[in-house]
Amino acid sequence: MIKIERLTKNYGSNCAVDDISFEIQKGETVGFLGPNGAGKSTTMNILTGYLSASAGRVAIDGIDVLADPIGAKKLIGYLPEQPPVYLDMTVDEYLKFNYELKGCTLEREPHLAEICEVVKISHVRKRLIRNLSKGYRQRVGVAQALIGNPPVIIFDEPTVGLDPKQIIEIRSLIRSLGKDHTVLLSTHILQEVQAVCDRIIIINKGKIVADEKTENITRVVEGNRRFNVKICGPQREVLDTIKSLPGVSYAELLAQKDGDACTYMVESEFGVDVRKKLFYTVAEHDWAMIGLESLGMSLEDIFITVVNKTEEDKSDAESGKRNKSSAPKRTRRTRNTLENDLADTLVKDAEQKRAEAAEVSDEDM
Amino acid sequence: MLAIYKKELRSYFTNPLGFVFVGIFLAVSALLFSYTTFLSKTYDTSSYFLLMIFVLVLLLPLLTMRLFAEEKKLRTEQLLLTAPISLTGMVLGKFFAAFTMFFGCMLVSCINLIPLYAIAAAERGNLSYSTTYVGPVTAQIVGSMIAIILIGAAFIALGTLVSTLTENQLAAAIITMAAIFGLIFTSLISSFVPVVWIRTALNWISVLGRFSNLSSGVFDIAAVVYYLSLTFVFLFLTVRVYEKRRWN
Known part of the structure; x- marks a missing residue:
């Protein structure tokens, strides 16, 4: 449903996304994980046509985002990091505006009522968005993404700023959406990914460092x-x-x-x-x-090790070039061997996938 | 495009800006009109229309300053840019919303003409014989109206362009005013330039220079084309600004 091939994005000399490739099948719920500044939002912005890629190809359901942006955008419901709401509109006006903006053809009143019901904002529909709390604004943003019932839904950090009860509600909402939509969500909260996603893609410094099914990771975690x-x-x-x-x-x-x-x-x-x-x-x-x-190994452990691992490998390779001895690092690594083993496999997997993707696209050329 | 047009038009009246614009516009135009005609005891409307251009310099930036600057500040432009609409549609929707406000005010301000025609009719009734025509020249008024509306469109397009360049509404307004003044002043400067070809060139591009024909009641097609292409160029640049922003 979503296909990203060798995507690269440079901001001047700063490389935000560096040659990433992945594919998301129809009906999958994928968690996009990474520390701040890893390139999550950039990737999502490119997917939704807000930004253009420096190199590479992005296709939504076979439609190239660059060749037919309007066609591709029609398939996507997008909630950016900051809910894009107009403060001087009421919730109702805002949703109606979005309904028209997206050229939605479903019957308006029942469709909007249904969405409001789903995200639980029916009782604030007459209120000005300016007067709503952050949590409600976030929900209005989610509602906006659902208008027109798009097959692909992209959420950029959907639970930021919500209270624990709302977080649980949004998660269960995402889970239910995942049944008949393709969902991509970015987050840095790991439980969230574990709770709602079928697959986890970990990205760091613009590169994919791990791409695994959640159950695989969970199994490894439990095998600990x-x-x-x-x-x-x-x-x-x-x-x-x-x-x-x-x-x-x-x-x-x-x-x-x-x-x-x-x-x-x-x-x-x-x-x-x-x-x-x-x-x-x-x-x-x-x-x-x-x-x-x-002591179960938490996702946090994996995440941190995977992220550190790639950085360490990089610095290892660099320092290895300069002087051959990297002994102090070895001793540190004997601890937490399990995490390292796991991280090793994840990182290697990702590298292999990257290499395969590179080969495939080389053949294409 | 229609959705954005409606939203913009609505938002002029959900915050005070639209009312302030309409209020000031109508008040100032009525004031200027009575000063230049009734109080000066003349039926000649040319100085009224000329002064109105300068009023537009100050008032139109009020309409255009928030068009894109606010979207950028609230991060709502992300919504518009990821919606299934074209950039051109987005820019045109906003442009026409501002233009509709201006156009509506301009039409309403035509009420000013009613007393002038009424006075003229009364005066004609009093004169038992008349050798010359007494009253305002309708052709001049229509020509001036067309010219002013086209000039306004060009100014709004310029304001739209400036609004995309900054997040700050105030900055957008002030820069727009400065830019419009620049456009107008080319014709004023040109009279001080001794070199003939420079003067000709400046006159050729000046907004005011092209106004005179239309305002004297001659339908100058070159002027109309000039104003329309000025509008087109600014709107085109606006679209390019957004196009470019995606790529850097």
């Missing part, structure tokens, strides 16, 4: 075997015993005491479940295990 275990017993011996277990890659004593028990943080090798073995070993020594709590 790091947990806190509370054991009553002599600290040093317990720690040594845990460390000597096969499959344990890392163990550490945490300074949390609970009666005569201590908490240990244990990390197992990838794909190995050591919990059972740990339990029996501890039991053999006649120590009591009074707690076992698995």
